[in-house]
Amino acid sequence: MAAKTVLELKHVNKVYPNGVKGLDDINFAVHEGEFVAVVGLSGAGKSTLFNSINRMIDVTDGQVLVDGEDITKVNGKQLRRMRRKIGMIFQSFNLVDRTTVQKNVLAGRTGYYSTWKTLLGIYSKEDKQQAVAQLEKVNMVKKLYRRADQLSGGQKQRVAIARTLMQNPTLVLADEPVASLDPKTSKGVMDDLYNLKKHEHITVLVNLHSMELALKYADRIIGLRDGKLVYNKPIAEANEADLRDVYEHGRDN
Ligand SMILES: Nc1ncnc2c1ncn2[C@@H]1O[C@H](COP(=O)(O)OP(=O)(O)OP(=O)(O)O)[C@@H](O)[C@H]1O
Numbered sequence: 555m556a557a558k559t560v561l562e563l564k565h566v567n568k569v570y571p572n573g574v575k576g577l578d579d580i581n582f583a584v585h586e587g588e589f590v591a592v593v594g595l596s597g598a599g600k601s602t603l604f605n606s607i608n609r610m611i612d613v614t615d616g617q618v619l620v621d622g623e624d625i626t627k628v629n630g631k632q633l634r635r636m637r638r639k640i641g642m643i644f645q646s647f648n649l650v651d652r653t654t655v656q657k658n659v660l661a662g663r664t665g666y667y668s669t670w671k672t673l674l675g676i677y678s679k680e681d682k683q684q685a686v687a688q689l690e691k692v693n694m695v696k697k698l699y700r701r702a703d704q705l706s707g708g709q710k711q712r713v714a715i716a717r718t719l720m721q722n723p724t725l726v727l728a729d730e731p732v733a734s735l736d737p738k739t740s741k742g743v744m745d746d747l748y749n750l751k752k753h754e755h756i757t758v759l760v761n762l763h764s765m766e767l768a769l770k771y772a773d774r775i776i777g778l779r780d781g782k783l784v785y786n787k788p789i790a791e792a793n794e795a796d797l798r799d800v801y802e803h804g805r806d807n
Pocket residue numbers: 570571572574575576594595596597598599600601602603807
């Protein structure tokens with residue numbers, strides 16, 4: 555049986571108000587449980603792509619189908635419901651520094667609670683148990699009551715992964731997740747991200763600057779250049795000459 559399509563972009567264009575084409579007729583599909591690396595020079599359109607998928611920005615035209623539903627067409631409650639399916643991991647971790655690991659992880663459930671419960675920090679016993687279970691997966695349960703600002707970069711990113719798991723996502727978008735980490739810590743975080751695919755069967759799209767990491771972890775590599783999709787191949791077919799081409803002749807930023 556063919557794997558389910560979790561994400562599909564059809565003729566997606568994003569033209570910024572200044573006329574720059576952030577995305578230029580992008581078409582591709584990602585299947586359940588795939589680990590896809592998105593590569594390209596600075597300015598190629600990687601962030602624009604990620605921001606279009608979770609609707610942080612509105613595309614100019616085209617369809618962005620998440621689990622078959624077009625996220626560009628929904629608003630309000632429906633958009634919140636769709637966003638719950640999409641976990642986000644950022645280069646800067648986006649934790650609340652002055653609060654505990656436990657509270658940061660529980661914040662992953664925010665999309666499931668009413669605003670007042672979130673504001674008061676009222677979480678169910680089940681969710682507290684869940685938080686511990688997710689932290690176990692990234693080997694961080696010992697730091698449950700530690701303040702986030704006392705953690706190293708790698709530990710922060712692991713907590714961010716646990717927070718994302720609380721959402722029960724089908725798709726995780728990791729936007730340069732290891733760009734501010736040293737090589738050894740990067741490997742640990744990449745292993746944790748890879749485990750989302752391996753053990754949780756979550757589809758992962760990761761924007762990477764390092765071609766070495768892309769080749770090591772990805773099932774498939776997508777390459778962008780000047781807002782265009784110029785590369786889309788399974789890792790077994792990836793060859794150095796094609797990949798080098800992705801990095802050549804980009805627009806000046
Ligand atoms: N808000 C904006 N207004 C105008 N142009 C923008 C805006 N955001 C991005 N761009 C332009 O769109 C193009 C794609 O940018 P984007 O940030 O998506 O690239 P990127 O591949 O993520 O780069 P980086 O690796 O440096 O983050 C670039 O030419 C950029 O200057």
